[in-house]
Amino acid sequence: MKPAPFEYHDPRAVGDAVELLARYGDDAKVLAGGQSLLPMLNLRLARPAAIVDINRLPGLDTLRETDGRLSAGALLRQRALERWASGRAPILAAALRLVGHAAIRNRGTVGGSLAHADPASELPALLLCLDGSVVARSRGGERVIPATDLFRGPLTTSLRPDELLTETRWRIPEIDEGxxxxxxxxxxxxxxxxxxxxxxxxxxxxxxxxxxxxxxxxxxxxxxxxxxxxxxxxxxxxxxxxxxxxxxxxxxxxxxxxxxxxxxxxxxxxxxxxxxxxxxxxxxxxxxx
Ligand SMILES: Cc1cc2nc3c(=O)[nH]c(=O)nc-3n(C[C@H](O)[C@H](O)[C@H](O)COP(=O)(O)OP(=O)(O)OC[C@H]3O[C@@H](n4cnc5c(N)ncnc54)[C@H](O)[C@@H]3O)c2cc1C
CATH class of the missing domain: 3.30.390.50 (CO dehydrogenase flavoprotein, C-terminal domain)
Incomplete structure (x- = not known):
């Protein structure tokens, strides 16, 4: 099966992406790694009027460690986080190794997994376990959403349709934590x-x-x-x-x-x-x- 027709946008700046989300509201879908969205489009479980492809946005695939906390950009591929975690946060590495297969993790993004919010997904549970949060950007500015307020139900988060998830924040477990x-x-x-x-x-x-x-x-x-x-x-x-x-x-x-x-x-x-x-x-x- 093929997706229903949609307009395709691939903005080159975060500001342009959030303008598009503000313009289309509920009628747009963000495309990140596409590992969950594309099957939904192909099966016509999602029929957005517009796709906002964020893969060409600069600065969203960062990975930074500061004062015991990790900041991972929303577009960071799951496999890149897995590689970092295998040295620094083995619980996160163990969880990521069980997310689909390597090919899926090479495309699938950290932000996409959290925004998709499948109840059986590993990363949302890890975000809760590691007192994490996400940063959501809209035309009105930025807000930080703690993991405890993010996940509302199956495939449902507190992100608004005009918000782009830009960053994810995690506590890095201390060395004495088993x-x-x-x-x-x-x-x-x-x-x-x-x-x-x-x-x-x-x-x-x-x-x-x-x-x-x-x-x-x-x-x-x-x-x-x-x-x-x-x-x-x-x-x-x-x-x-x-x-x-x-x-x-x-x-x-x-x-x-x-x-x-x-x-x-x-x-x-x-x-x-x-x-x-x-x-x-x-x-x-x-x-x-
Ligand atoms: C065969 C298979 C097996 C899998 N097994 C597992 C598994 O065991 N565990 C697991 O957790 N996952 C699994 N997945 C899903 C995979 O982890 C996806 O990568 C993930 O769910 C979505 O990430 P993505 O970057 O591909 O997002 P996409 O598919 O591009 O998007 C998913 C949803 O999130 C929204 N979205 C994405 N990025 C943003 C953003 N920055 N801001 C706002 N909204 C955004 C999209 O609009 C869409 O609604 C599997 C997938 C496949 C195909």
């Missing part, structure tokens, strides 16, 4: 049925900090705050991890689809949470003071 990342997918490269990212730091044998994010377990990525609360201040042991995973999965109400029932996803989320926490603690123990 990490765990697990997902279950039917085949390598498929979207996950469910996945969990966990970060844990220890001090004096007790859990000082815990961050857990889930994907594929609801309409949008979420933090397992009940599990985090069950862990902080405690001395880790297998019973504590099992109890935290139970608490973290308790309120979940995952969607059912042709691949899995909601009940199955909830049960897998609990198991993966326990595994991710166990990995994170094992790695954190090496740095416990």
């Amino acid at each position: 990490w765990g990342f697990h997902e279950v997918a039917r085949r390598h490269g498929d979207f996950a049925l469910v996945g969990v990212a966990a970060l844990v730091a220890l001090g004096g044998g007790r859990i000082e900090r815990a961050r857990i994010a889930l994907f594929g377990a609801g309409p949008a990525p979420s933090r397992a705050e009940a599990a985090e609360q069950a862990l902080v201040g405690q001395r880790p042991d297998p019973a504590l991890l099992a109890e935290a995973a139970r608490a973290g999965a308790e309120g979940l109400d995952p969607q059912a689809d042709i691949h899995a029932s909601g009940r199955y996803r909830k049960s897998v989320a609990r198991t993966l949470m326990a595994r991710a926490l166990s990995d994170a603690l094992r790695r954190a123990e090496a740095h416990d003071r």
Whole structure:
């Protein structure tokens, strides 16, 4: 199948791109890596009047590290972030390795994955886990949207149609933070049925900090705050991890689809949470003071 007809624009300046978005509003779609948008156009699930191709915009594929924080331009390819992360943020590298296949990550962008907001996507959950945010630019100026306010539901964010996502910001995990990342997918490269990212730091044998994010377990990525609360201040042991995973999965109400029932996803989320926490603690123990 082929897309419905559309006007094609490839602006050369961010200001021109946001002018186009302001002009077309809901009738325009931004084209970044095209790995999600093109299938939707071909299947006519999206029929925009105009495409605003941002691939020729300068300065949107940057990668900068300052004071423990990472800034990645919206157009940075997922593969470029993966290469950086394999040295500096192994939890992010582990997540990115499971985003489709290398060919998809060579084209797919960091901003595109966040703007697309598939509930089963790895990067939105990582943005939550790493206290991240995005910068959105419109004709009216810029605003910073924390990850906690960005993801509203399946393929739905708080970005307005006249806003271009220009930058993504992430906390880089500290050296003493242990990490765990697990997902279950039917085949390598498929979207996950469910996945969990966990970060844990220890001090004096007790859990000082815990961050857990889930994907594929609801309409949008979420933090397992009940599990985090069950862990902080405690001395880790297998019973504590099992109890935290139970608490973290308790309120979940995952969607059912042709691949899995909601009940199955909830049960897998609990198991993966326990595994991710166990990995994170094992790695954190090496740095416990
Ligand atoms: C076979 C296959 C398997 C895949 N498996 C996975 C997987 O396991 N995990 C996963 O997370 N993803 C997976 N993907 C999706 C892939 O990660 C996409 O790259 C990503 O979802 C979208 O990024 P993109 O740059 O290609 O965006 P595009 O497809 O160009 O755009 C996607 C959406 O985001 C909007 N958008 C893009 N950039 C911006 C911006 N800067 N500002 C505002 N809006 C913007 C577009 O308008 C569109 O609505 C898979 C894709 C394929 C084809």
